[in-house]
Amino acid sequence: MAQWHLTKPVKSLIRKLGIWSWLLDERCQMKTLHFGIIGCGMMGREFASAAARWFHLPDMSVRPEIVAICRRTISAEKISWFKDNIPTLRQVTSDYRELLDNRDVEAVYIAVPHNLHQEFYCAAIEAGKHLMGEKPFGIDKKANDAIMARIRKHPDCLVRCSSQFMFFPAVQRIGQMIEADAFGTIIEVNVGFLHGSDLNPAKPISWKRMVEYNGEYGCMGDLGPHVCSVPFRAGWIPVNVRAVLSNIMPKRPNLRGEMVPCETWDNATLLCEAKDSNSGDVFPFTLRTHRVSPGQRNNWYIEVLGTKACARFSTKDANTLETLDYNGREQAWQKIEIGHEVTFKSITPGIFQFGVSDAILQMCAAFLYELDKGRPFTKFSGCITPEETTLWHRLLTAALKSHKSGTTVALGRVEY
Numbered sequence: 001m002a003q004w005h006l007t008k009p010v011k012s013l014i015r016k017l018g019i020w021s022w023l024l025d026e027r028c029q030m031k032t033l034h035f036g037i038i039g040c041g042m043m044g045r046e047f048a049s050a051a052a053r054w055f056h057l058p059d060m061s062v063r064p065e066i067v068a069i070c071r072r073t074i075s076a077e078k079i080s081w082f083k084d085n086i087p088t089l090r091q092v093t094s095d096y097r098e099l100l101d102n103r104d105v106e107a108v109y110i111a112v113p114h115n116l117h118q119e120f121y122c123a124a125i126e127a128g129k130h131l132m133g134e135k136p137f138g139i140d141k142k143a144n145d146a147i148m149a150r151i152r153k154h155p156d157c158l159v160r161c162s163s164q165f166m167f168f169p170a171v172q173r174i175g176q177m178i179e180a181d182a183f184g185t186i187i188e189v190n191v192g193f194l195h196g197s198d199l200n201p202a203k204p205i206s207w208k209r210m211v212e213y214n215g216e217y218g219c220m221g222d223l224g225p226h227v228c229s230v231p232f233r234a235g236w237i238p239v240n241v242r243a244v245l246s247n248i249m250p251k252r253p254n255l256r257g258e259m260v261p262c263e264t265w266d267n268a269t270l271l272c273e274a275k276d277s278n279s280g281d282v283f284p285f286t287l288r289t290h291r292v293s294p295g296q297r298n299n300w301y302i303e304v305l306g307t308k309a310c311a312r313f314s315t316k317d318a319n320t321l322e323t324l325d326y327n328g329r330e331q332a333w334q335k336i337e338i339g340h341e342v343t344f345k346s347i348t349p350g351i352f353q354f355g356v357s358d359a360i361l362q363m364c365a366a367f368l369y370e371l372d373k374g375r376p377f378t379k380f381s382g383c384i385t386p387e388e389t390t391l392w393h394r395l396l397t398a399a400l401k402s403h404k405s406g407t408t409v410a411l412g413r414v415e416y
Protein backbone atom coordinates (compact mmCIF):
# COMPACT_ATOMS: atom_id res chain seq x y z
CA MET A 1 0.00 0.00 0.00
CA ALA A 2 1.32 3.42 -0.94
CA GLN A 3 1.93 6.28 1.48
CA TRP A 4 2.12 9.98 0.79
CA HIS A 5 5.63 10.94 -0.23
CA LEU A 6 6.00 14.71 -0.09
CA THR A 7 9.25 16.50 -0.66
CA LYS A 8 10.77 18.42 2.28
CA PRO A 9 10.02 21.91 0.89
CA VAL A 10 6.39 20.96 0.32
CA LYS A 11 6.14 19.56 3.84
CA SER A 12 7.69 22.64 5.42
CA LEU A 13 5.41 24.93 3.41
CA ILE A 14 2.38 22.99 4.62
CA ARG A 15 3.68 23.12 8.22
CA LYS A 16 4.09 26.89 7.92
CA LEU A 17 0.40 27.06 7.14
CA GLY A 18 -0.06 25.78 10.67
CA ILE A 19 -3.59 24.48 10.74
CA TRP A 20 -2.85 21.79 8.16
CA SER A 21 0.20 20.31 9.87
CA TRP A 22 -1.84 17.85 11.92
CA LEU A 23 -3.37 16.65 8.70
CA LEU A 24 0.06 16.26 7.15
CA ASP A 25 1.30 14.26 10.13
CA GLU A 26 -1.75 12.05 9.98
CA ARG A 27 -1.65 11.62 6.25
CA CYS A 28 2.05 10.91 5.97
CA GLN A 29 1.47 7.85 8.13
CA MET A 30 -1.73 7.02 6.34
CA LYS A 31 -1.44 4.13 3.90
CA THR A 32 -3.23 4.34 0.57
CA LEU A 33 -4.76 1.41 -1.26
CA HIS A 34 -5.25 2.05 -4.97
CA PHE A 35 -8.60 0.74 -6.14
CA GLY A 36 -10.19 0.02 -9.48
CA ILE A 37 -13.97 -0.18 -9.82
CA ILE A 38 -15.41 -2.61 -12.34
CA GLY A 39 -19.10 -2.02 -12.94
CA CYS A 40 -20.16 1.60 -12.60
CA GLY A 41 -23.85 1.15 -11.89
CA MET A 42 -25.73 1.63 -8.65
CA MET A 43 -23.24 -0.16 -6.41
CA GLY A 44 -20.15 1.12 -8.23
CA ARG A 45 -21.30 4.62 -7.38
CA GLU A 46 -22.01 3.73 -3.76
CA PHE A 47 -18.48 2.41 -3.41
CA ALA A 48 -16.98 5.49 -5.07
CA SER A 49 -18.99 7.74 -2.78
CA ALA A 50 -17.88 5.84 0.32
CA ALA A 51 -14.24 6.17 -0.75
CA ALA A 52 -14.76 9.90 -1.33
CA ARG A 53 -15.83 10.57 2.25
CA TRP A 54 -13.06 8.62 3.94
CA PHE A 55 -12.18 11.61 6.14
CA HIS A 56 -15.39 10.68 7.96
CA LEU A 57 -13.38 7.93 9.67
CA PRO A 58 -10.62 9.69 11.62
CA ASP A 59 -9.01 6.59 13.12
CA MET A 60 -8.42 4.64 9.92
CA SER A 61 -4.75 4.17 9.09
CA VAL A 62 -5.45 3.15 5.50
CA ARG A 63 -7.62 4.79 2.87
CA PRO A 64 -8.88 3.83 -0.58
CA GLU A 65 -7.94 5.88 -3.61
CA ILE A 66 -9.79 5.16 -6.82
CA VAL A 67 -7.43 5.29 -9.78
CA ALA A 68 -9.32 3.32 -12.42
CA ILE A 69 -12.86 2.52 -13.49
CA CYS A 70 -14.31 0.12 -16.01
CA ARG A 71 -17.78 0.24 -17.44
CA ARG A 72 -19.19 -1.72 -20.34
CA THR A 73 -19.66 1.27 -22.60
CA ILE A 74 -17.77 4.52 -22.32
CA SER A 75 -19.73 7.65 -23.09
CA ALA A 76 -18.94 11.13 -21.83
CA GLU A 77 -22.36 11.33 -20.21
CA LYS A 78 -22.09 8.01 -18.39
CA ILE A 79 -18.65 8.56 -16.92
CA SER A 80 -18.86 12.27 -16.17
CA TRP A 81 -20.10 11.64 -12.60
CA PHE A 82 -16.97 9.57 -11.88
CA LYS A 83 -14.60 11.95 -13.71
CA ASP A 84 -16.07 15.03 -12.05
CA ASN A 85 -15.96 13.57 -8.56
CA ILE A 86 -12.79 11.48 -8.46
CA PRO A 87 -9.71 13.65 -8.99
CA THR A 88 -7.39 10.64 -8.59
CA LEU A 89 -8.93 8.80 -11.55
CA ARG A 90 -6.25 7.97 -14.12
CA GLN A 91 -7.72 5.12 -16.18
CA VAL A 92 -11.17 4.76 -17.75
CA THR A 93 -11.71 1.64 -19.81
CA SER A 94 -14.47 -0.55 -21.21
CA ASP A 95 -12.30 -3.68 -20.94
CA TYR A 96 -11.92 -5.09 -17.44
CA ARG A 97 -8.72 -6.88 -18.51
CA GLU A 98 -7.05 -3.54 -19.19
CA LEU A 99 -7.92 -2.42 -15.68
CA LEU A 100 -6.55 -5.66 -14.22
CA ASP A 101 -3.33 -5.18 -16.24
CA ASN A 102 -2.85 -1.78 -14.60
CA ARG A 103 -0.05 -2.29 -12.08
CA ASP A 104 -1.13 0.75 -10.07
CA VAL A 105 -4.37 -1.00 -9.18
CA GLU A 106 -3.88 -2.98 -5.98
CA ALA A 107 -7.50 -3.86 -5.21
CA VAL A 108 -10.76 -4.00 -7.10
CA TYR A 109 -14.39 -3.56 -6.21
CA ILE A 110 -16.51 -5.47 -8.74
CA ALA A 111 -20.25 -4.84 -9.04
CA VAL A 112 -21.53 -6.39 -12.26
CA PRO A 113 -24.47 -8.65 -13.19
CA HIS A 114 -24.26 -12.13 -11.69
CA ASN A 115 -23.48 -13.92 -14.98
CA LEU A 116 -20.11 -12.11 -15.02
CA HIS A 117 -19.02 -12.83 -11.45
CA GLN A 118 -17.09 -16.02 -12.15
CA GLU A 119 -15.12 -14.63 -15.09
CA PHE A 120 -14.37 -11.23 -13.55
CA TYR A 121 -13.64 -12.40 -9.98
CA CYS A 122 -11.37 -15.24 -11.16
CA ALA A 123 -9.48 -12.88 -13.48
CA ALA A 124 -9.03 -10.31 -10.69
CA ILE A 125 -7.67 -12.90 -8.27
CA GLU A 126 -5.43 -14.37 -10.98
CA ALA A 127 -4.08 -10.85 -11.59
CA GLY A 128 -3.12 -10.69 -7.90
CA LYS A 129 -5.63 -7.99 -6.94
CA HIS A 130 -7.37 -7.89 -3.58
CA LEU A 131 -11.07 -8.27 -4.27
CA MET A 132 -14.23 -6.91 -2.77
CA GLY A 133 -16.85 -8.63 -4.89
CA GLU A 134 -20.59 -8.29 -4.87
CA LYS A 135 -23.03 -10.98 -3.87
CA PRO A 136 -24.10 -13.62 -4.66
CA PHE A 137 -20.44 -14.30 -5.58
CA GLY A 138 -21.18 -16.42 -8.65
CA ILE A 139 -24.45 -16.85 -10.53
CA ASP A 140 -24.80 -20.39 -9.15
CA LYS A 141 -22.96 -22.97 -7.08
CA LYS A 142 -20.80 -24.10 -10.02
CA ALA A 143 -19.59 -20.54 -10.56
CA ASN A 144 -18.99 -20.14 -6.83
CA ASP A 145 -16.97 -23.39 -6.78
CA ALA A 146 -14.79 -22.02 -9.60
CA ILE A 147 -14.21 -18.75 -7.70
CA MET A 148 -13.35 -20.69 -4.54
CA ALA A 149 -10.82 -22.81 -6.45
CA ARG A 150 -9.13 -19.64 -7.70
CA ILE A 151 -9.04 -18.16 -4.19
CA ARG A 152 -7.31 -21.28 -2.87
CA LYS A 153 -4.60 -20.82 -5.54
CA HIS A 154 -3.97 -17.22 -4.46
CA PRO A 155 -3.97 -17.08 -0.66
CA ASP A 156 -2.18 -13.70 -0.67
CA CYS A 157 -5.22 -11.91 -2.09
CA LEU A 158 -7.78 -10.71 0.42
CA VAL A 159 -11.12 -11.71 -1.08
CA ARG A 160 -14.35 -10.63 0.57
CA CYS A 161 -17.98 -10.22 -0.41
CA SER A 162 -20.08 -7.15 0.10
CA SER A 163 -23.10 -7.14 2.43
CA GLN A 164 -23.57 -4.04 4.52
CA PHE A 165 -26.43 -4.90 6.89
CA MET A 166 -24.21 -6.46 9.52
CA PHE A 167 -22.69 -3.01 10.02
CA PHE A 168 -25.85 -1.34 11.30
CA PRO A 169 -25.15 -0.42 14.94
CA ALA A 170 -28.12 -2.43 16.24
CA VAL A 171 -26.92 -5.49 14.31
CA GLN A 172 -23.43 -5.02 15.74
CA ARG A 173 -25.06 -5.12 19.19
CA ILE A 174 -26.84 -8.36 18.28
CA GLY A 175 -23.42 -9.69 17.21
CA GLN A 176 -22.03 -8.75 20.61
CA MET A 177 -24.95 -10.56 22.28
CA ILE A 178 -24.20 -13.68 20.21
CA GLU A 179 -20.51 -13.51 21.13
CA ALA A 180 -21.41 -13.14 24.82
CA ASP A 181 -23.75 -16.15 24.53
CA ALA A 182 -26.52 -13.92 25.86
CA PHE A 183 -29.42 -15.69 24.11
CA GLY A 184 -29.20 -19.00 25.98
CA THR A 185 -30.69 -21.88 23.99
CA ILE A 186 -31.85 -20.58 20.62
CA ILE A 187 -35.60 -21.09 20.22
CA GLU A 188 -35.95 -19.69 16.71
CA VAL A 189 -34.26 -17.31 14.24
CA ASN A 190 -36.18 -15.39 11.57
CA VAL A 191 -34.52 -13.25 8.92
CA GLY A 192 -35.80 -11.58 5.79
CA PHE A 193 -35.42 -8.93 3.14
CA LEU A 194 -38.67 -7.51 1.77
CA HIS A 195 -39.19 -5.20 -1.19
CA GLY A 196 -42.50 -3.88 -2.44
CA SER A 197 -41.81 -2.07 -5.73
CA ASP A 198 -42.29 -5.20 -7.88
CA LEU A 199 -45.95 -5.18 -6.89
CA ASN A 200 -46.25 -2.64 -9.70
CA PRO A 201 -46.85 -4.74 -12.86
CA ALA A 202 -45.75 -1.78 -15.00
CA LYS A 203 -42.22 -1.78 -13.53
CA PRO A 204 -39.97 -2.52 -16.50
CA ILE A 205 -37.91 -5.71 -16.58
CA SER A 206 -34.16 -5.30 -15.91
CA TRP A 207 -31.26 -7.78 -15.82
CA LYS A 208 -32.18 -8.52 -12.19
CA ARG A 209 -35.44 -10.13 -13.43
CA MET A 210 -33.76 -12.23 -16.16
CA VAL A 211 -32.51 -15.75 -15.45
CA GLU A 212 -29.68 -15.35 -17.97
CA TYR A 213 -28.10 -12.47 -16.02
CA ASN A 214 -29.44 -12.84 -12.50
CA GLY A 215 -29.51 -16.64 -12.31
CA GLU A 216 -31.90 -19.44 -11.40
CA TYR A 217 -31.99 -18.30 -7.79
CA GLY A 218 -34.03 -15.20 -8.74
CA CYS A 219 -34.85 -13.11 -5.66
CA MET A 220 -32.86 -15.54 -3.48
CA GLY A 221 -29.59 -14.68 -5.28
CA ASP A 222 -30.22 -10.97 -4.92
CA LEU A 223 -31.61 -10.74 -1.41
CA GLY A 224 -30.64 -14.09 0.14
CA PRO A 225 -26.94 -13.35 0.78
CA HIS A 226 -27.87 -10.33 2.87
CA VAL A 227 -30.18 -12.31 5.14
CA CYS A 228 -27.68 -15.14 5.56
CA SER A 229 -24.89 -12.82 6.69
CA VAL A 230 -25.51 -12.62 10.44
CA PRO A 231 -26.80 -16.19 11.07
CA PHE A 232 -23.89 -17.73 9.17
CA ARG A 233 -21.36 -15.57 11.03
CA ALA A 234 -23.01 -16.74 14.24
CA GLY A 235 -22.42 -20.33 13.16
CA TRP A 236 -26.14 -21.07 12.69
CA ILE A 237 -25.99 -23.35 9.70
CA PRO A 238 -29.05 -24.84 7.92
CA VAL A 239 -29.06 -28.63 7.84
CA ASN A 240 -32.14 -28.91 5.65
CA VAL A 241 -34.60 -26.68 3.80
CA ARG A 242 -38.18 -26.67 2.59
CA ALA A 243 -38.63 -23.83 0.13
CA VAL A 244 -41.70 -22.34 -1.47
CA LEU A 245 -40.89 -20.07 -4.43
CA SER A 246 -43.35 -17.86 -6.30
CA ASN A 247 -43.28 -16.16 -9.66
CA ILE A 248 -46.08 -13.69 -9.06
CA MET A 249 -45.45 -11.47 -12.09
CA PRO A 250 -44.62 -13.86 -14.97
CA LYS A 251 -44.55 -10.99 -17.50
CA ARG A 252 -43.20 -7.47 -17.37
CA PRO A 253 -42.87 -4.68 -19.90
CA ASN A 254 -39.49 -4.15 -21.55
CA LEU A 255 -38.20 -0.63 -22.22
CA ARG A 256 -40.30 -0.49 -25.41
CA GLY A 257 -43.43 -1.27 -23.41
CA GLU A 258 -43.83 -4.81 -24.86
CA MET A 259 -44.82 -7.50 -22.37
CA VAL A 260 -42.04 -10.12 -22.15
CA PRO A 261 -41.60 -13.22 -19.96
CA CYS A 262 -40.22 -12.52 -16.49
CA GLU A 263 -39.03 -15.91 -15.29
CA THR A 264 -37.14 -15.15 -12.09
CA TRP A 265 -38.62 -16.05 -8.71
CA ASP A 266 -40.24 -13.01 -7.11
CA ASN A 267 -40.63 -14.40 -3.61
CA ALA A 268 -38.95 -17.18 -1.68
CA THR A 269 -39.92 -18.46 1.76
CA LEU A 270 -37.50 -20.94 3.28
CA LEU A 271 -38.02 -22.95 6.44
CA CYS A 272 -34.88 -24.67 7.65
CA GLU A 273 -33.67 -26.61 10.60
CA ALA A 274 -30.45 -24.89 11.61
CA LYS A 275 -27.72 -26.19 13.84
CA ASP A 276 -25.76 -23.97 16.18
CA SER A 277 -22.16 -25.00 15.45
CA ASN A 278 -21.13 -24.05 18.99
CA SER A 279 -23.83 -25.72 21.10
CA GLY A 280 -25.10 -28.33 18.63
CA ASP A 281 -28.67 -27.12 19.29
CA VAL A 282 -31.07 -27.47 16.38
CA PHE A 283 -33.83 -24.88 15.90
CA PRO A 284 -36.26 -23.52 13.27
CA PHE A 285 -34.78 -20.88 10.98
CA THR A 286 -36.87 -18.98 8.43
CA LEU A 287 -35.57 -16.85 5.59
CA ARG A 288 -37.89 -14.66 3.53
CA THR A 289 -36.64 -12.92 0.40
CA HIS A 290 -39.62 -11.22 -1.19
CA ARG A 291 -39.65 -8.78 -4.05
CA VAL A 292 -43.43 -8.56 -4.02
CA SER A 293 -44.12 -7.66 -0.43
CA PRO A 294 -46.90 -5.08 -0.21
CA GLY A 295 -46.04 -2.03 1.84
CA GLN A 296 -42.32 -2.78 2.10
CA ARG A 297 -39.52 -0.72 0.59
CA ASN A 298 -36.16 -2.20 1.56
CA ASN A 299 -36.84 -3.96 4.82
CA TRP A 300 -33.97 -6.17 6.09
CA TYR A 301 -34.85 -7.72 9.41
CA ILE A 302 -33.59 -10.21 11.96
CA GLU A 303 -35.27 -11.74 14.99
CA VAL A 304 -33.45 -14.02 17.44
CA LEU A 305 -35.50 -15.73 20.15
CA GLY A 306 -33.59 -17.42 22.96
CA THR A 307 -34.36 -18.80 26.40
CA LYS A 308 -32.35 -16.06 28.17
CA ALA A 309 -32.72 -13.14 25.77
CA CYS A 310 -34.35 -12.13 22.51
CA ALA A 311 -33.52 -9.39 20.02
CA ARG A 312 -35.08 -7.97 16.89
CA PHE A 313 -34.15 -5.31 14.39
CA SER A 314 -35.50 -4.00 11.11
CA THR A 315 -34.09 -1.36 8.78
CA LYS A 316 -37.63 0.11 8.84
CA ASP A 317 -36.72 1.43 12.26
CA ALA A 318 -32.99 1.53 11.66
CA ASN A 319 -31.94 3.20 14.89
CA THR A 320 -33.87 1.01 17.25
CA LEU A 321 -32.89 -2.32 18.75
CA GLU A 322 -35.58 -4.28 20.56
CA THR A 323 -34.47 -6.72 23.25
CA LEU A 324 -36.10 -8.89 25.86
CA ASP A 325 -34.03 -10.12 28.78
CA TYR A 326 -35.62 -12.98 30.65
CA ASN A 327 -34.63 -13.23 34.29
CA GLY A 328 -37.48 -15.44 35.51
CA ARG A 329 -39.80 -12.50 36.12
CA GLU A 330 -41.53 -10.15 33.63
CA GLN A 331 -41.17 -10.84 29.91
CA ALA A 332 -41.02 -7.32 28.49
CA TRP A 333 -39.59 -6.03 25.23
CA GLN A 334 -37.60 -2.82 25.52
CA LYS A 335 -36.66 -0.42 22.74
CA ILE A 336 -33.14 0.98 22.71
CA GLU A 337 -32.33 4.02 20.57
CA ILE A 338 -28.90 3.16 19.22
CA GLY A 339 -27.95 6.11 16.99
CA HIS A 340 -24.51 6.28 15.41
CA GLU A 341 -22.71 3.73 17.58
CA VAL A 342 -20.28 2.54 14.92
CA THR A 343 -17.43 0.03 14.92
CA PHE A 344 -15.04 2.17 12.88
CA LYS A 345 -15.05 5.55 14.59
CA SER A 346 -16.86 8.26 12.64
CA ILE A 347 -16.93 12.03 13.01
CA THR A 348 -20.74 11.82 13.18
CA PRO A 349 -21.99 12.32 16.75
CA GLY A 350 -23.39 9.25 18.45
CA ILE A 351 -26.86 10.78 18.74
CA PHE A 352 -27.24 11.13 14.95
CA GLN A 353 -29.20 8.53 13.00
CA PHE A 354 -27.50 5.87 10.89
CA GLY A 355 -28.38 4.82 7.31
CA VAL A 356 -27.48 2.45 4.46
CA SER A 357 -24.70 4.64 3.04
CA ASP A 358 -23.16 4.75 6.53
CA ALA A 359 -23.30 0.94 6.61
CA ILE A 360 -21.54 0.79 3.23
CA LEU A 361 -18.83 3.12 4.53
CA GLN A 362 -18.38 0.93 7.63
CA MET A 363 -18.22 -2.18 5.43
CA CYS A 364 -15.52 -0.62 3.23
CA ALA A 365 -13.62 0.30 6.39
CA ALA A 366 -13.87 -3.32 7.51
CA PHE A 367 -12.29 -4.49 4.23
CA LEU A 368 -9.40 -2.04 4.45
CA TYR A 369 -8.91 -2.65 8.17
CA GLU A 370 -8.66 -6.41 7.61
CA LEU A 371 -6.25 -5.95 4.72
CA ASP A 372 -4.08 -3.63 6.80
CA LYS A 373 -4.12 -5.58 10.07
CA GLY A 374 -4.46 -9.11 8.75
CA ARG A 375 -7.64 -9.84 10.72
CA PRO A 376 -11.09 -8.34 11.24
CA PHE A 377 -11.60 -5.89 14.10
CA THR A 378 -14.19 -8.16 15.76
CA LYS A 379 -16.03 -11.31 14.72
CA PHE A 380 -19.07 -9.39 13.49
CA SER A 381 -17.17 -6.51 11.94
CA GLY A 382 -15.44 -8.44 9.19
CA CYS A 383 -16.81 -8.55 5.66
CA ILE A 384 -18.44 -11.73 4.34
CA THR A 385 -15.83 -14.43 3.71
CA PRO A 386 -15.73 -16.61 0.59
CA GLU A 387 -16.55 -19.63 2.77
CA GLU A 388 -19.75 -17.90 3.89
CA THR A 389 -20.72 -17.34 0.24
CA THR A 390 -20.32 -21.08 -0.31
CA LEU A 391 -22.71 -21.74 2.56
CA TRP A 392 -25.45 -19.66 0.92
CA HIS A 393 -24.89 -21.24 -2.50
CA ARG A 394 -25.36 -24.60 -0.84
CA LEU A 395 -28.58 -23.40 0.78
CA LEU A 396 -30.02 -21.68 -2.30
CA THR A 397 -29.22 -24.63 -4.57
CA ALA A 398 -31.02 -26.93 -2.12
CA ALA A 399 -33.92 -24.46 -1.97
CA LEU A 400 -34.40 -24.72 -5.76
CA LYS A 401 -34.39 -28.50 -5.45
CA SER A 402 -36.84 -28.40 -2.54
CA HIS A 403 -39.32 -26.23 -4.41
CA LYS A 404 -39.11 -28.41 -7.52
CA SER A 405 -39.62 -31.67 -5.63
CA GLY A 406 -41.99 -30.28 -3.02
CA THR A 407 -39.88 -31.96 -0.34
CA THR A 408 -37.48 -31.07 2.43
CA VAL A 409 -33.90 -31.28 1.14
CA ALA A 410 -30.96 -32.16 3.39
CA LEU A 411 -27.90 -29.95 2.93
CA GLY A 412 -25.22 -32.46 3.82
CA ARG A 413 -21.87 -31.77 5.42
CA VAL A 414 -20.19 -28.40 5.14
CA GLU A 415 -17.02 -28.71 3.06
CA TYR A 416 -14.66 -25.90 2.15
Ligand SMILES: NC(=O)c1ccc[n+]([C@@H]2O[C@H](COP(=O)([O-])OP(=O)(O)OC[C@H]3O[C@@H](n4cnc5c(N)ncnc54)[C@H](O)[C@@H]3O)[C@@H](O)[C@H]2O)c1
Nearest residue numbers: 039040041042043044070071072111112113134135136162
Ligand atom coordinates in the same frame (compact mmCIF):
# COMPACT_ATOMS: atom_id res chain seq x y z
N1 LIG B 1 -24.71 -4.70 -1.50
C1 LIG B 1 -25.92 -4.33 -1.93
O1 LIG B 1 -26.76 -3.84 -1.18
C2 LIG B 1 -26.28 -4.50 -3.35
C3 LIG B 1 -27.39 -3.83 -3.88
C4 LIG B 1 -27.67 -3.97 -5.23
C5 LIG B 1 -26.90 -4.79 -6.03
N2 LIG B 1 -25.84 -5.46 -5.48
C6 LIG B 1 -24.99 -6.35 -6.30
O2 LIG B 1 -24.09 -5.52 -7.03
C7 LIG B 1 -23.86 -6.07 -8.33
C8 LIG B 1 -24.23 -5.03 -9.36
O3 LIG B 1 -25.55 -4.58 -9.11
P1 LIG B 1 -26.00 -3.08 -9.41
O4 LIG B 1 -27.28 -2.88 -8.69
O5 LIG B 1 -24.87 -2.14 -9.17
O6 LIG B 1 -26.31 -3.22 -10.97
P2 LIG B 1 -26.33 -2.08 -12.07
O7 LIG B 1 -27.10 -2.64 -13.22
O8 LIG B 1 -26.75 -0.79 -11.49
O9 LIG B 1 -24.80 -1.96 -12.46
C9 LIG B 1 -24.12 -2.98 -13.11
C10 LIG B 1 -23.03 -2.35 -13.93
O10 LIG B 1 -22.24 -3.37 -14.53
C11 LIG B 1 -21.85 -2.87 -15.79
N3 LIG B 1 -21.40 -3.93 -16.68
C12 LIG B 1 -22.12 -4.88 -17.29
N4 LIG B 1 -21.32 -5.64 -18.06
C13 LIG B 1 -20.08 -5.14 -17.92
C14 LIG B 1 -18.82 -5.48 -18.49
N5 LIG B 1 -18.70 -6.47 -19.37
N6 LIG B 1 -17.73 -4.76 -18.12
C15 LIG B 1 -17.85 -3.74 -17.24
N7 LIG B 1 -19.01 -3.36 -16.69
C16 LIG B 1 -20.11 -4.07 -17.03
C17 LIG B 1 -23.11 -2.19 -16.32
O11 LIG B 1 -22.80 -1.30 -17.37
C18 LIG B 1 -23.59 -1.49 -15.08
O12 LIG B 1 -23.05 -0.19 -14.99
C19 LIG B 1 -24.67 -7.36 -8.38
O13 LIG B 1 -23.85 -8.43 -8.03
C20 LIG B 1 -25.75 -7.15 -7.33
O14 LIG B 1 -26.25 -8.35 -6.78
C21 LIG B 1 -25.52 -5.31 -4.17
